[in-house]
Amino acid sequence: MPEPIDLYYWPTPNGHKITIFMEETGLPYNIVPVDITAGDQFREEFLRISPNNKMPAIVDPEGPDGKPMSLAESGAILIYLAEKTGRLLPSSPRARYTTLQWLMFQMGHVGPMLGQAHHFRKYAPEKVPYAIERYTNEAARLYGVMDRRLSEAEYFAGDEYTIADIAIYPWLISHEDQGQRMEDYPNLARWFEKVGSREAVRRALEVGRDLRKPLEELDEERRNRLFGIKRG
Numbered sequence: 001m002p003e004p005i006d007l008y009y010w011p012t013p014n015g016h017k018i019t020i021f022m023e024e025t026g027l028p029y030n031i032v033p034v035d036i037t038a039g040d041q042f043r044e045e046f047l048r049i050s051p052n053n054k055m056p057a058i059v060d061p062e063g064p065d066g067k068p069m070s071l072a073e074s075g076a077i078l079i080y081l082a083e084k085t086g087r088l089l090p091s092s093p094r095a096r097y098t099t100l101q102w103l104m105f106q107m108g109h110v111g112p113m114l115g116q117a118h119h120f121r122k123y124a125p126e127k128v129p130y131a132i133e134r135y136t137n138e139a140a141r142l143y144g145v146m147d148r149r150l151s152e153a154e155y156f157a158g159d160e161y162t163i164a165d166i167a168i169y170p171w172l173i174s175h176e177d178q179g180q181r182m183e184d185y186p187n188l189a190r191w192f193e194k195v196g197s198r199e200a201v202r203r204a205l206e207v208g209r210d211l212r213k214p215l216e217e218l219d220e221e222r223r224n225r226l227f228g229i230k231r232g
Contacts, residue, residue, distance in 0.1 A: 013170035019204035102164035
């Protein structure tokens with residue numbers, strides 16, 4: 001049995017990506033909470049692991065050379081863990097690169113754009129109509145891209161469930177807050193229901209659920225830390 005991997009985590013879409021992988025593969029792991037409302041992400045010890053002060057991050061006591069390996073950026077972590085376990089990343093070149101294409105699609109488009117749509121529609125301290133329209137429209141465009149892809153394939157990389165699906169799924173859970181109706185995207189809805197029904201996914205989404213407090217319970221200082229707002 002391998003030694004447990006330390007997962008520096010908070011229950012967000014990017015954090016859920018890694019717990020889903022862990023639960024799917026049975027890799028042992030320890031949760032190290034990084035309270036992004038309390039400023040844990042700016043602590044010196046965390047910055048040594050994640051220079052961009054973002055979670056998730058991992059420390060694997062059994063790295064590729066047998067020595068501890070720290071790694072940040074959720075996409076890189078998924079690739080690393082997939083290669084470590086030989087799971088959820090196809091070995092054939094064509095399927096592998098297709099998987100990586102859709103993983104990069106999530107990293108470069110789905111995460112940033114849906115995150116902005118969610119923020120300006122629900123969390124921004126003031127309503128900015130231009131921003132709401134811009135990011136809601138971009139969210140709709142991306143949902144259309146995903147729906148078209150899934151009209152021709154069971155999963156994003158083809159017939160096989162991969163780290164691409166794991167990366168995308170958590171970002172779509174809050175589709176209503178992004179101004180989207182899943183019923184408008186039937187192929188995506190079919191995939192969303194199928195992935196969401198996996199036992200490992202259900203378990204993963206419960207990890208650390210008790211850590212997160214509703215936004216309305218956060219004071220101004222914690223809200224500012226959460227959204228990276230500096231005062232003074």
